[in-house]
Amino acid sequence: DVKVTQSSRYLVKRTGEKVFLECVQDMDHENMFWYRQDPGLGLRLIYFSYDVKMKEKGDIPEGYSVSREKKERFSLILESASTNQTSMYLCASKTTGFHEQYFGPGTRLTVT
């Protein structure tokens, strides 16, 4: 079974803090994704990566950066957290081709 894990289920940070969210997958998938999920807005893509050290902006990259130093690990970084970044963050991975994405359990981040 594909397993995608995220470093925290719940996180509370203060405005201005630097926040790291980590995602690890164990199926040697090439592609990894970070989404945020907000009520009424569905899932919105922040960044994705199709290879080590490669990254592409998604639909809402502002205020975020990412790092992919190893194939299995994809990190989302909030350089200076703001209250409008309070959300559920979901990581996903997939292999290249016509396959579904597999999602991690999510991190609910609250910025106060």
Next chain:
Amino acid sequence: ELKVEQNPLFLSMQEGKNYTIYCNYSTTSDRLYWYRQDPGKSLESLFVLLSNGAVKQEGRLMASLDTKARLSTLHITAAVHDLSATYFCAVDEGKSSGDKLTFGTGTRLAVRP
């Protein structure tokens, strides 16, 4: 920009009844996915539809894809309480877009006795 619209956004249905959730999208694609999300949980893959006319069934759920109409449907037969969840469709923009998905806003399904 690809847009994916689901309707209804919220569906309250009685056990034993049938209903259909619709997913319309705005660009040419023949790859569409359906996911389920339980409250407080992550997304679980339900169906992968990869060609025009594709139909997949699992238990009381059946999904179909009409790429010419840019429409996918998720049909629920004889609903039971266990099907209560939020259902998302997602359209794959293809390799030129990095295999990324664009999601609909979701349909929250509540099945009542």
